[in-house]
Amino acid sequence: MKHIGTQTVKLQYPPSIVAEAAIVGQKEGEGPLKDSFDQIEGDAFFGQDSFEKAESTLVENTFNKAIEKSGLQKSDIQYAIAGDLLDQCIGANFAMRSIGLPFFGLFGACSTMAESLSVGSMLIDGDFASHVLVGTSSHFCSAERQFRFPLDYGGQRPPSAQWTVTGSGALILGKHKAAPYVTHITTGKVVDMGIKDANSMGGAMAPAFADTLKAHFTDTGRQPSYYDLILSGDLGEIGKAIAIQLCADENLDISPNYNDCGCMIFDNQAQDTHAGGSGCGCSASVLCGHIMALLRSKMLNRVLFVATGALLSPTSTMQGESIPAIAHAVAIENELS
Amino acid sequence: MKHIGTQTVKLQYPPSIVAEAAIVGQKEGEGPLKDSFDQIEGDAFFGQDSFEKAESTLVENTFNKAIEKSGLQKSDIQYAIAGDLLDQCIGANFAMRSIGLPFFGLFGACSTMAESLSVGSMLIDGDFASHVLVGTSSHFCSAERQFRFPLDYGGQRPPSAQWTVTGSGALILGKHKAAPYVTHITTGKVVDMGIKDANSMGGAMAPAFADTLKAHFTDTGRQPSYYDLILSGDLGEIGKAIAIQLCADENLDISPNYNDCGCMIFDNQAQDTHAGGSGCGCSASVLCGHIMALLRSKMLNRVLFVATGALLSPTSTMQGESIPAIAHAVAIENELS
Numbered sequence: 001m002k003h004i005g006t007q008t009v010k011l012q013y014p015p016s017i018v019a020e021a022a023i024v025g026q027k028e029g030e031g032p033l034k035d036s037f038d039q040i041e042g043d044a045f046f047g048q049d050s051f052e053k054a055e056s057t058l059v060e061n062t063f064n065k066a067i068e069k070s071g072l073q074k075s076d077i078q079y080a081i082a083g084d085l086l087d088q089c090i091g092a093n094f095a096m097r098s099i100g101l102p103f104f105g106l107f108g109a110c111s112t113m114a115e116s117l118s119v120g121s122m123l124i125d126g127d128f129a130s131h132v133l134v135g136t137s138s139h140f141c142s143a144e145r146q147f148r149f150p151l152d153y154g155g156q157r158p159p160s161a162q163w164t165v166t167g168s169g170a171l172i173l174g175k176h177k178a179a180p181y182v183t184h185i186t187t188g189k190v191v192d193m194g195i196k197d198a199n200s201m202g203g204a205m206a207p208a209f210a211d212t213l214k215a216h217f218t219d220t221g222r223q224p225s226y227y228d229l230i231l232s233g234d235l236g237e238i239g240k241a242i243a244i245q246l247c248a249d250e251n252l253d254i255s256p257n258y259n260d261c262g263c264m265i266f267d268n269q270a271q272d273t274h275a276g277g278s279g280c281g282c283s284a285s286v287l288c289g290h291i292m293a294l295l296r297s298k299m300l301n302r303v304l305f306v307a308t309g310a311l312l313s314p315t316s317t318m319q320g321e322s323i324p325a326i327a328h329a330v331a332i333e334n335e336l337s
Numbered sequence: 338m339k340h341i342g343t344q345t346v347k348l349q350y351p352p353s354i355v356a357e358a359a360i361v362g363q364k365e366g367e368g369p370l371k372d373s374f375d376q377i378e379g380d381a382f383f384g385q386d387s388f389e390k391a392e393s394t395l396v397e398n399t400f401n402k403a404i405e406k407s408g409l410q411k412s413d414i415q416y417a418i419a420g421d422l423l424d425q426c427i428g429a430n431f432a433m434r435s436i437g438l439p440f441f442g443l444f445g446a447c448s449t450m451a452e453s454l455s456v457g458s459m460l461i462d463g464d465f466a467s468h469v470l471v472g473t474s475s476h477f478c479s480a481e482r483q484f485r486f487p488l489d490y491g492g493q494r495p496p497s498a499q500w501t502v503t504g505s506g507a508l509i510l511g512k513h514k515a516a517p518y519v520t521h522i523t524t525g526k527v528v529d530m531g532i533k534d535a536n537s538m539g540g541a542m543a544p545a546f547a548d549t550l551k552a553h554f555t556d557t558g559r560q561p562s563y564y565d566l567i568l569s570g571d572l573g574e575i576g577k578a579i580a581i582q583l584c585a586d587e588n589l590d591i592s593p594n595y596n597d598c599g600c601m602i603f604d605n606q607a608q609d610t611h612a613g614g615s616g617c618g619c620s621a622s623v624l625c626g627h628i629m630a631l632l633r634s635k636m637l638n639r640v641l642f643v644a645t646g647a648l649l650s651p652t653s654t655m656q657g658e659s660i661p662a663i664a665h666a667v668a669i670e671n672e673l674s
Contacts, residue, residue: 002464003415007439009465050656078340079524087424088650089444093527097661102344102524104452105648105663107426107444115441119456126463127339128346146652187416187439190430311442313425315483319387321427324434326442 002125005219007186007212014181014336015124018131018174019070022289023062024281025140025166027273031266036289037167038065044141044166051141052090058281059084059095059137062168066133066288070172074101077172078129081116083107084137084280085164086146091137101133109309110205110234111188112136113169113284114328117305120173121182121330135170135288138279147198147314160200162236162278165265169284171292180295184331186216190311192324198317202239202262202275205308208325209235210246212306216329217252224254228300231291233283233307233327234262236276261286283307301334339462342556344523344549351518351673352461355468355511356407359626360399361618362477362503364610368603373626374504375402381478381503388478389427395618396421396432396474399505403470403625407509411438414509415466418453420444421474421617422501423483428474438470446646447542447571448525449473450506450621451665454642457510458519458667472507472625475616484535484651497537499573499615502602506621508629517632521668523553527648529661535654539576539599539612542645545662546572547583549643553666554589561591565637568628570620570644570664571599573613598623620644638671 002009022037029040039061046054046061059082067074080099083106084091096103108115116134123129141151143164149155173182191208209232217223224230224247235243240260247254261283262276287305294300308327317323339346359374366377376398383391383398396419404411417436420443421428433440445452453471460466478488480501486492510519528545546569554560561567561584572580577597584591598620599613624642631637645664654660 001467003466006412007415012464052652052656053658075343078344083444085425086650087652088422088446088648090648090650090653093444093648093661094653094658096527096663097529100526102526103663104456104524105444107420107430107442109425119441122460122463122465126459126465127349128459128463129340130338187441189437189439190433192434311425311427311430313423313427315389315424316427316431319389321390321431324430326433326440 007215008219009185011121011125011183013125013176014183015121015173016177017180018172019066020171020288020292021062021065021069022169022285023058024285028165028167028265031271033265033290036293051139052086055091055137055139055142056094058168059091060098063099063133063135063170066170066172072131077101077131077133079104079123080133081106081120082135083112085109085143109311110280111307111309111326111328112280113287114305114307114330117330118185118187118328121185124173124175130175132173133170136280136284137168138164138281140164140166143279157274158199160238160275162201162262162275163273164279165277165282165285167281167285169288171288179334180332182330183333184220186212186329188212188327190324190326192322194322196322201278201310202236203242204310204323205325206235206239206242206246208327209243209306209308212327212329213247213252214250224252227257227302227304230254230258230304232260234278235260235308236262238275295334298334303332305330305332344552345556346522348458348462348520350462350513351520352458352510353514354517355509356403357508357625357629358399358402358406359506359622360395361622365502365504365602368608370602370627373630388476389423392428392474392476392479393431395505396428397435400436400470400472400507403507403509409468414438414468414470416441416460417470418443418457419472420449422446422480446648447617448644448646448663448665449617450624451642451644451667454667455522455524455665458522461510461512467512469510470507473617473621474505475501475618477501477503480616494611495536496611497575498611499538499599499613500610501616502614502619502622504618504622506625508625516671517669519667520670521557523549523666525549525663525665527661527663529659531659533659538615538647539573540579541647541660542662543572543576543579543583545664546580546643546645549664549666550584550589551587561589564594564639564641567591567595567641569597571615572597572645573599575612632671635671640669642667642669
């Protein structure tokens with residue numbers, strides 16, 4: 001079996017990342033990673049008449065851009081695998097009307113980029129597909145009004161709050177051919193440490209990150225220093241600090257080579273984004289933009305991408321529930337060890 | 338490649354269905370299939386203090402029952418794959434806190450049973466797992482208040498409306514060993530024919546059913562008569578009639594051996610369930626109860642299970658959107674052809 005240890009798959013014929021695309025909104029396009037995106041859209045409505053339709057259009061545009069960059073025809077791609085944060089995942093589901101590929105919908109909250117990458121890579125390695133399109137999205141305005149307050153209300157945000165990224169990222173995966181490759185997949189369990197503060201998602205998700213990281217290093221026998229970069233999804237400044245400590249408690253020193261997409265996409269001081277970026281589109285647009293560029297230019301050769309998701313809903317919060325979280329890790333490497 | 342035609346996978350080492358479990362609520366336990374369920378729970382709250390927590394407990398109980406019936410330890414099972422209808426899939430996500438397996442969350446609305454069975458079967462056939470737990474749930478009370486009206490409002494239901502099943506079904510899949518086997522998987526595309534009536538889901542989903550069926554028969558070269566039973570998820574009485582007609586338009590005569598879980602689980606006249614049952618738990622509990630019993634007793638030997646999902650949300654409906662739908666087909670057979 002390709003399963004090693006308890007939670008990890010070592011891919012037999014590591015799939016290639018054939019192409020990638022990332023599209024973001026105006027605010028993300030003014031941040032430190034502005035040069036890494038395929039497109040920066042100034043219109044928060046993306047030409048539509050609602051923020052939810054805007055998010056769906058963002059997904060369509062990003063997925064079509066990835067297909068275009070791959071040089072493939074849609075008929076060369078057997079599956080699309082995607083999801084988002086919106087109730088009933090209408091961002092991805094409505095976009096799939098025009099994308100028109102056989103479709104598996106996921107819900108993994110902000111872990112969706114890693115989840116879709118995991119499932120897609122296994123479908124290719126298992127010889128069920130030659131190409132798979134994976135990706136996800138989030139939109140500040142659709143998330144804010146669904147999970148928090150109407151935008152017009154102008155609610156104050158505590159310093160621990162994060163800013164949902166308007167962005168989408170997509171990858172086209174293909175059969176083993178050229179670097180970068182997806183080499184290992186460590187699938188997370190739901191971890192709930194009892195945190196109930198929906199304005200401190202990083203703190204709620206950090207234990208899931210540490211749990212999956214521990215499993216990854218135990219299963220693979222690798223050390224954190226093996227990777228050029230260990231990258232969490234959207235723990236933000238507070239979650240990042242907790243994650244480093246929780247890993248240290250497990251004798252995993254990730255501090256020299258660890259960063260978080262939520263700490264990278266905005267200049268949190270200058271852009272008033274408090275603890276950092278969040279949302280499925282945060283890790284998706286950072287991975288498919290900035291990180292993929294560094295992998296292709298060989299500035300990075302070994303990346304462990306660990307997207308984290310907070311699996312709460314407004315209903316569960318109103319019912320006094322704590323916040324379950326999950327983290328999925330995917331190793332992306334330019335050379336096979 | 339194991340992919341044949343445009344949308345179908347023919348599994349190389351068809352996975353076995355090792356065990357199954359189905360738990361339902363009181364009303365389902367008074368219907369025609371009452372003797373096929375593992376448990377009928379009289380308390381709509383399942384001992385909890387909200388309907389959402391009740392649904393999560395229903396999932397926990399059903400998944401644990403399937404594990405118990407399989408005789409396996411949790412450590413023998415590498416993945417759980419599940420989802421539900423609730424915003425952010427809190428039915429499955431919260432249940433996974435105690436189930437504790439590496440977890441892929443799905444959103445496929447009422448197609449989730451077929452979707453989870455599809456992905457789980459590929460993970461086993463691809464040698465990524467020896468056992469996978471798949472399943473889904475719905476709860477009348479949590480769905481009604483999320484998608485329609487508060488229960489206390491006592492809203493009138495049109496004759497085309499369906500009744501969300503309180504139920505959950507789960508399967509344990511294992512490596513190729515003993516019948517019944519999962520032999521073919523046809524993955525659906527999102528189909529949207531412009532229907533906007535959220536009280537006529539069967540009509541909205543029937544075209545997706547016909548689309549996937551057409552792909553399945555084209556890809557496999559099989560005829561509808563090959564199967565002892567072609568079983569749709571929850572099209573209900575109206576959707577079932579439309580489905581037969583749409584298939585006939587494609588020269589597929591399914592009328593002799595076709596039925597719909599939504600038409601089977603209730604006595605729609607006597608139980609006042611209008612056009613029939615619906616919800617992820619409808620097809621899940623019918624498949625994992627009644628149909629699996631018929632497969633194990635060899636009363637049925639070739640079943641094509643086609644669960645359909647309406648991918649709308651209350652927000653999309655309020656914004657005037659039509660209803661995208663999807664259908665995934667899975668062939669379950671006692672002998673390999």
